[in-house]
Amino acid sequence: MFGDLFPSRTITMYLARLFVTRIVGILFLLVLVLQTLQLLSESGDILKVPGNGEAELWYYVSLNVPQLVARFLPYSVLLATLFTFWPLNQNSEVIAMRAAGLSAHQILAPMLLTAGVISLISFTFNELVVAPRAGTLKQWSQARYKPLPKDTGVRTNVYVPDGPNIISAQVVAGTGAATRLDGVTWYRRDAQGMVLEQVRGARATYANPGWKLDQVTRFDVATTVQTSQPSLVVAARVTPAQLAVGRADADGQNVFQLARSITAMKASDRRVSELQAKWWHKFAGPLSAILMPLLGSVAAFGLARSGTLLIRAVLGMALGFTYFVVDNAALAMGNFGGYPPLIAAWAPFLLFLLVGETVLVKTEE
Incomplete structure (x- = not known):
């Protein structure tokens, strides 16, 4: 042969x-x-x-x-x-x-x-x-x-879709159920993408499902009325794994790391065709x-x-x-x-x- x-x-x-x-x-x-x-x-x-x-x-x-x-x-x-x-x-x-x-x-x-x-x-x-x-x-x-600073695992300015809604956090720290969010804003939107309500919280922890916001301020766009309450659970579809994924660098990750990033970004409803x-x-x-x-x-x-x-x-x-x-x-x-x-x-x-x-x-x- x-x-x-x-x-x-x-x-x-x-x-x-x-x-x-x-x-x-x-x-x-x-x-x-x-x-x-x-x-x-x-x-x-x-x-x-x-x-x-x-x-x-x-x-x-x-x-x-x-x-x-x-x-x-x-x-x-x-x-x-x-x-x-x-x-x-x-x-x-x-x-x-x-x-x-x-x-x-x-x-x-x-x-x-x-x-x-x-x-x-x-x-x-x-x-x-x-x-x-x-x-x-x-x-x-x-x-x-x-x-370069050491990687502390802290991510900043994170935005994640929650169905038609969006949750953002100025700082994301921790992993899994111990993930903590600071400077949180949740936007409730209609099917056309128009903002109906804005909910702000000083911090948030994972409520499985959803995220429990503390020191909540709610603003209704239609009535322009602002209210406050101690806590509120929002973004039931968002998981800690979705918040852990930032911008994936395909050139800087091996095939296994990139596959995990693609899976997590898919779960976040992000576009992954390039990756x-x-x-x-x-x-x-x-x-x-x-x-x-x-x-x-x-x-x-x-x-x-x-x-x-x-x-x-x-x-x-x-x-x-x-x-x-x-x-x-x-x-x-x-x-x-x-x-x-x-x-x-x-x-x-x-x-x-x-x-x-x-x-x-x-x-x-």
Whole structure:
């Protein structure tokens, strides 16, 4: 079975070694150049904060380099495919393999296997390394590179739908049944969204169901009459889990954390199509490395002396970069609801898988 899918062990190891060394070399150069440019761009903002110095610059590098590796790994695989196949074709090694009875798919199999392993490594690297550092770097940059405060679990300015109504709190602290709200306002609205009554409370605790407000002030919009009472239970549909979810950062959460955020935001009647598309893309994105040998293989076949080798290499590069453009466009469409999240994440991959296989079959002849 192995012999039917792959060439000999020697050729398999030879092609895989060429492919891996070129991927590592190209990725190293891309990350080195881009990180240097970004560090030059951001170093002024980092160092102008009192107390920041060389340690903070290296801290920025440690947070940013994993993101650059994850972002440009597929591009490196594409360029490595072209830089592997170009000399193989130029030196007639592909012709020798074909003359030995190997099909185009057998020649490509070692690189596809290598790309599959890279996809698996990329997915693991993204979830364990990139996601937490991406979230930290985003928070640090939003704080203009000032020291980040420790996470106390306190959330501010929280708004949650309660059916047609809305409950808001200036401060939310605690978790579960021990959740406490300060500066609470509950808006009772009609089906058209018009506010009928405004209820304010100094604080609130979970009444299971609902939230018990203390020191309540009620204002009826229709009669403009304001009344007070010691306590009142409102928002029976709102749970502590819904209040615990703020704005979810898809890039800064792994698949398990993001899935929990999506579930909680669904329970809060919030729009989650953007998060769902990015959740699916966490699986589809790393698999793009498998497409690159397939799309770039057009540079491997055809006679080098025919003068079309450069054109074939450019065509392979164009196919690869077109995939990235279509993938980003589909993800953007999924973010605002133009496509269902599943289609937005997977359609470009499946489409270019068919395109690459078609091109490979055509160029094999």
